[in-house]
Amino acid sequence: MPWSDEACLQTMKDVNGFIVEGADTFLKKEYTYLTYFCIVFAVVLVCAVDMPWAENEAGVQLLFPWTTFAFLIGAFTSMLCGYIGMKVATTANVKTTYLCASQDINAGFDVAFKGGQVLGFVLVGLSLLVLEILILSYKPFVVTEKNDKHTEEGGKIVQQQVRVLFEYISGYGLGGSTVALFGRVGGGIYTKAADVGADLAGKVTHGLQEDSPLNPGTIADNVGDNVGDIAGMGADLFGSLAESTCAALVVSATSLEMVNHTDAIYFPLVITATGVIVSFITQWFAKLDLKVDQKLFY
Amino acid sequence: MSIANLTAANAIQSTYSHWIIFGCGVFALLWGVIQII
Numbered sequence: 556m557p558w559s560d561e562a563c564l565q566t567m568k569d570v571n572g573f574i575v576e577g578a579d580t581f582l583k584k585e586y587t588y589l590t591y592f593c594i595v596f597a598v599v600l601v602c603a604v605d606m607p608w609a610e611n612e613a614g615v616q617l618l619f620p621w622t623t624f625a626f627l628i629g630a631f632t633s634m635l636c637g638y639i640g641m642k643v644a645t646t647a648n649v650k651t652t653y654l655c656a657s658q659d660i661n662a663g664f665d666v667a668f669k670g671g672q673v674l675g676f677v678l679v680g681l682s683l684l685v686l687e688i689l690i691l692s693y694k695p696f697v698v699t700e701k702n703d704k705h706t707e708e709g710g711k712i713v714q715q716q717v718r719v720l721f722e723y724i725s726g727y728g729l730g731g732s733t734v735a736l737f738g739r740v741g742g743g744i745y746t747k748a749a750d751v752g753a754d755l756a757g758k759v760t761h762g763l764q765e766d767s768p769l770n771p772g773t774i775a776d777n778v779g780d781n782v783g784d785i786a787g788m789g790a791d792l793f794g795s796l797a798e799s800t801c802a803a804l805v806v807s808a809t810s811l812e813m814v815n816h817t818d819a820i821y822f823p824l825v826i827t828a829t830g831v832i833v834s835f836i837t838q839w840f841a842k843l844d845l846k847v848d849q850k851l852f853y
Numbered sequence: 854m855s856i857a858n859l860t861a862a863n864a865i866q867s868t869y870s871h872w873i874i875f876g877c878g879v880f881a882l883l884w885g886v887i888q889i890i
Contacts, residue, residue: 584858680885700861710856716861
């Protein structure tokens with residue numbers, strides 16, 4: 556059957572519709588349970604880490620659970636990154652398949668590459684902006700020592716408050732990693748179960764081919780690939796980026812030299828920001844120029 | 854700058870880093886959205 560045939564196109568759209576529906580349902584269910592977990596974990600953080608009823612290390616009582624708030628923001632942003640990646644991927648998948656089969660593999664590569672770029676750029680952009688906004692909005696509440704008299708003791712208190720500020724901010728990385736853990740493992744277990752189930756039921760029992768559209772397990776396998784390898788990986792990438800940046804900020808805030816030269820504190824974030832520009836430039840060089848005989852597809 | 858001059862106003866108050874981070878963050882978001890279109 557030629558790929559330009561209406562019936563063939565309709566089949567492709569139908570299969571994609573099942574995958575999109577399945578991935579949406581899985582992700583909504585997973586994120587619902589994850590939200591419950593995050594709420595319970597937030598209560599633990601308030602009681603064990605923030606303790607807003609007590610004075611913090613800098614000797615100030617802050618009546619707000621700063622770490623927990625950063626944790627919840629990180630968890631939400633991580634979920635958002637995973638969801639955006641999954642939505643874009645399920646749309647790009649079918650377009651890539653169609654273009655590779657009906658036109659040429661180069662056109663398909665362009666669409667697939669652009670689909671990947673959406674997740675990459677949006678993830679880094681969100682991570683940078685949310686982290687920067689968190690730091691700037693926490694600062695007036697946490698770094699309160701004015702040190703008007705310019706004493707050495709006052710300066711040390713300011714430095715300690717800066718260190719405490721970045722310890723609060725590290726909750727952001729924790730939130731991202733928590734969601735990444737569930738996204739990666741949950742999706743991975745689901746796709747493996749669907750893959751084994753599809754093989755056992757389809758290939759062994761009914762003698763169907765690998766990834767046969769007649770096997771419902773194939774749809775479940777593809778849904779698992781999308782939620783585990785794309786949504787889970789998106790959350791995982793976000794978690795790694797946020798966690799490594801927060802760790803660098805916490806470590807650098809312990810150094811008097813770094814706090815004194817404030818641009819040095821932001822160096823990890825500036826490195827990530829520069830990565831955006833480098834990625835933007837290099838993506839123009841990613842081209843595929845293959846000659847494939849289209850008859851191979853029929 | 855010595856430690857005595859460190860105040861709440863000038864602590865982590867970067868001059869140009871904020872602009873680089875904000876600029877690149879917004880650019881990355883915009884470029885990602887443009888790819889969807």
